[in-house]
Amino acid sequence: MRKIAMALLLAMIVSGCGGRKPLVSTEQLTVVQNSESLPAPAREDLVAPDRPSLIGPLDTIQVDVFNIPELNREVQVDASGRVAMPLAGTIDARGRTASELAGSIESALRAHSVRNPAVTVNIKSSVSQVVTIDGQVVEPGLYPVTNQMTLLRAIASAKGMSEFARDDEVVILRTVGGRRMAGLYDMNAIRRGAYDDPAIYANDVIVVGDSPQRRLFRDLVAVSPILAAPLIAILQ
Secondary structure, three states: OHHHHHHHHHHHHHHHHHOOOOOOOOOOOOOOOOOOOOOOOOHHHHOOOOOOOOOOOOOEEEEEEOOOHHHOEEEEOOOOOEEEEOOOEEEEOOOOOHHHHHHHHHHHHHHOOOOOOOEEEEEEEOOOOEEEEEEOEOOOEEEEOOOOOEHHHHHHHOOOEOOOOOOOOEEEEEEEOOEEEEEEEOHHHHHHOOOOOOEOOOOOEEEEOOOHHHHOOHHHHHHOOOOOOOEEEEOO
């Protein structure tokens, strides 16, 4: 009797599979037919798009001058954003990329009779390119920003959300063109793929959970709940 029951169950499963309709793409999801696993990434997929790394106060840089080893040195940018180099003098490094600073050092060396200087600058450590993570995370604090930094990764670097944190109350504060802006994000919506995991940049402030910034969105959320997109606002 048991064998007959098992046979009937197997027949029902096979019959159900045979009658299953093929999956159809939607506006949010494109189905890849006849695929059993995710494809491997291409080489360009393994490298994040470049974001300029800007030099700031107290960063440490390595300066190398081709064929003039006595000028090679590790230098810490001072609190005002300047570096001092032999022959080149004091140069403003704040807000410049490594290549821009190298060009400025080359110009200063040429002005002091160094013929055809070739300068390379590398950022060895940065304390100015950081994001602030606050609120209901396990380890609030300052964290370095990399090309791969996104909201999910930033919160993971703070050891994740605390036990009773609100996933739908995450605010990113950012200054854009001199204006203070805020974005309200729902982490569950990001995890579901409802919208992209936003990029995080230096000087961003991420606040998880209830906060004065979150309460600014209260009326907007009441009218338009966060489902398919984050809410973005300019702070007055």
